[in-house]
Amino acid sequence: MTTAATGTSSIANEIQLEVRDRKPFSLKALLKNRWFLYTVSLTLFFGLWKYVDYTRVLGNGIAPPEKVVVAIWRLMTDTVAGKSLWGHTWASLNRILIGFAIASAIAVPLGILMALNRYVNAVVKPIFDLIKPMPPFAWISCAILWFGIGEPSKIFIIIIGTFVPCLLNAYMGIRLIEPQLYDVIRMLGGNRRDEILQVGFPAAFPAIFAGLQISLSIAWTCVLSAELVSARSGLGFIIIQGMQLARPDLVLAGMVVLAFWAWATTLIVTYLEKYLCPWKRETSLA
Amino acid sequence: METKTQSKIECRNISKVFIQKGTQRVHVLEDVSVDVKPNEFVVILGPGQSGKSTLLRIIAGLETPTTGTVTLDGKEVTGPGPDRGLVFQSYMLFPWKTVLGNVELGPSLRGLPKKERRETAQHYINLVGLQKFEKHYPHQLSGGMKQRVGIARAYANNPEVMLLDEPFGQLDAQTRYFMEKETARIWETERRTVLFVTNNIEEAVYLGDRIISLQGKLPGRMHASYEVNLPRPREQTEMKFLQLRQQITDASELVL
Numbered sequence: 001m002t003t004a005a006t007g008t009s010s011i012a013n014e015i016q017l018e019v020r021d022r023k024p025f026s027l028k029a030l031l032k033n034r035w036f037l038y039t040v041s042l043t044l045f046f047g048l049w050k051y052v053d054y055t056r057v058l059g060n061g062i063a064p065p066e067k068v069v070v071a072i073w074r075l076m077t078d079t080v081a082g083k084s085l086w087g088h089t090w091a092s093l094n095r096i097l098i099g100f101a102i103a104s105a106i107a108v109p110l111g112i113l114m115a116l117n118r119y120v121n122a123v124v125k126p127i128f129d130l131i132k133p134m135p136p137f138a139w140i141s142c143a144i145l146w147f148g149i150g151e152p153s154k155i156f157i158i159i160i161g162t163f164v165p166c167l168l169n170a171y172m173g174i175r176l177i178e179p180q181l182y183d184v185i186r187m188l189g190g191n192r193r194d195e196i197l198q199v200g201f202p203a204a205f206p207a208i209f210a211g212l213q214i215s216l217s218i219a220w221t222c223v224l225s226a227e228l229v230s231a232r233s234g235l236g237f238i239i240i241q242g243m244q245l246a247r248p249d250l251v252l253a254g255m256v257v258l259a260f261w262a263w264a265t266t267l268i269v270t271y272l273e274k275y276l277c278p279w280k281r282e283t284s285l286a
Numbered sequence: 287m288e289t290k291t292q293s294k295i296e297c298r299n300i301s302k303v304f305i306q307k308g309t310q311r312v313h314v315l316e317d318v319s320v321d322v323k324p325n326e327f328v329v330i331l332g333p334g335q336s337g338k339s340t341l342l343r344i345i346a347g348l349e350t351p352t353t354g355t356v357t358l359d360g361k362e363v364t365g366p367g368p369d370r371g372l373v374f375q376s377y378m379l380f381p382w383k384t385v386l387g388n389v390e391l392g393p394s395l396r397g398l399p400k401k402e403r404r405e406t407a408q409h410y411i412n413l414v415g416l417q418k419f420e421k422h423y424p425h426q427l428s429g430g431m432k433q434r435v436g437i438a439r440a441y442a443n444n445p446e447v448m449l450l451d452e453p454f455g456q457l458d459a460q461t462r463y464f465m466e467k468e469t470a471r472i473w474e475t476e477r478r479t480v481l482f483v484t485n486n487i488e489e490a491v492y493l494g495d496r497i498i499s500l501q502g503k504l505p506g507r508m509h510a511s512y513e514v515n516l517p518r519p520r521e522q523t524e525m526k527f528l529q530l531r532q533q534i535t536d537a538s539e540l541v542l
Contacts, residue, residue: 180374180376183348183374184391185395186365186366187348187366188395188439189367189368189392189395189443198395205382277382279382279383279425
């Protein structure tokens, strides 16, 4: 803290903090520089990728990074199976939005109700515990048998996959509320309804949002696996097309676009939470 | 004169036994009787695990006594209510509400019109010295400021009795001294009947008109009662202050 400004008396303490010498270039400092290390890390990654392609250890199974970029560019301008990249993206996104909306609209209120009412809890919990450990993809065959290979079966998989984290987080969100917060309401003259409205909902809100966020990333996994099994459109379909045409650049391009949209939609939910829970803003940013 | 004034709070032979895990009985309070006169500042003093917080929660109506009764203005207490304002050790502010929102909570639960509840809240925010912080959220405040909000919130509902449960237990020593001074000032401005729970002898002598000390192990029993006849504002370094503090310390050590 007191590095610079030698020879001055203690009155200058405040100024001493501001005076900081620019350090001369050194290798040690460079190796500790965050941005330098990021560059090294990414260079290594893409270098290794290029190298694997160059030595052909994976045969024709891999395309170099630049070809993937070209493939993404072509996807944006050309069409695959009669749909542009935007069309396929929208097909996947549409399934997710419908499935996610249905699942959260049922699971969140049910989770809250289970946490607030022990009779509802006693009826729903055994069934829920039975279904909970089942991986959503185990349902794909059932879904196709019940709903065919069209849209409903894919949406069904997304609902199954996102239902569990939505419900669980809403339930735990209510359950883990500090009981003394309810005491505050009761001491101030509030009734049971005030307890739920003034404490229950707002206190559980962050947990509910965490559940929605987890659900959304699961929804992308679900839509992909459903599309890999049977689909005529969607980002999963592009990946399958690339595999069947033996075009690794198309497979990787599909994966990159998918990752981008999964990231982007999660970001939207994150920002929605920050907007709706201003009291968490300072703590959860950074 | 003293005998004629009716007690504000009367605790008659309070005992409390908690049943844990179905069978285990924990005897927390045994035959505790406390009378508090109107506008009196009574401190309940006891070390950790002496049942003092439980006694306060019983008076608040958040716990029911196993035996005995609590009456407020001659009416038996059967549950929590807005005639008593409770200040919590760990603040218990609502993190999703601003300072103003937290202080307004009581008046808004009672259905006061917006203008009126805002005025009330503002009055008490000013009283505790938090003007200009109305729009802050609790996580932006220091511990001392949070408890100021806690005190303002309890006051804003205009309770007859203020119950404070080790309100400064989580504060550092310096802030604690300052908050004790503030508590005395606030109480001088807005007189209420106060029951103040603490484990700090100095704090008890500084604030109380009367100190009721509980025995230092469970079940909590009445141990001694001290009238504090020191003029306010008090000074922690005054001779009489130190004498009383020493007297209580010596007496407590006998029990421990």
